[in-house]
Amino acid sequence: xxxxxxxxxxxxxxxxxxxxxxxxxxxxxxxxxxxxxxxxxxxxxxxxxxxxxxxxxxxxxxxxxxxxxxxxxxxxxxxxxxxxxxxxxxxxxxxxxxxxxxxxxxxxxxxxxxxxxxxxxxxxxxxxxx
Numbered sequence: 001x002x003x004x005x006x007x008x009x010x011x012x013x014x015x016x017x018x019x020x021x022x023x024x025x026x027x028x029x030x031x032x033x034x035x036x037x038x039x040x041x042x043x044x045x046x047x048x049x050x051x052x053x054x055x056x057x058x059x060x061x062x063x064x065x066x067x068x069x070x071x072x073x074x075x076x077x078x079x080x081x082x083x084x085x086x087x088x089x090x091x092x093x094x095x096x097x098x099x100x101x102x103x104x105x106x107x108x109x110x111x112x113x114x115x116x117x118x119x120x121x122x123x124x125x126x127x128x129x130x
Contacts, residue, residue: 055099059106065125067097067111075125088119088128 053068064076071094074083087094088111097113102125111119111128119128 052096054097055111057100057102057109059102059124060104061106061124063106063124065100065102065109067100067113069096070094071097071113071117073097073100073111073125073128086128089117089130 051068051070051072053066053072053074055067057065059065062077062079064080066074066076068074071088071090072085073088074085076083088097089095095114095117097111097117097119099113100109100111102109106124107122109121109125111117111121117130119130121128
């Protein structure tokens with residue numbers, strides 16, 4: 001019995017290749033989206049070409065909130081086409097942020113990270129308090 005007969009196919013199934021290509025295209029395309037500093041609309045941050053993102057939340061209003069290394073919180077209100085980028089704590093002491101969660105109505109949210117970092121938002125991730 002050949003391998004194809006054992007698996008019930010006549011040859012290798014490569015249907016997963018377009019899915020991987022599409023996923024990579026989305027990943028690369030989203031990294032090219034406009035990322036702006038808070039209050040500096042239209043400016044692209046060129047400090048480095050990559051960041052690590054660890055947590056994501058999608059609110060009922062379709063706002064997307066992503067958290068990542070060095071205290072980064074990014075939000076998008078247009079399905080990820082443009083992003084507003086904010087570093088919650090600047091200076092020598094910043095922490096990676098690993099998780100983000102919101103109340104069901106999206107009004108209150110929390111971000112947690114390294115070193116006991118904990119931030120709260122009461123306005124759908126527009127502002128954060130430590």
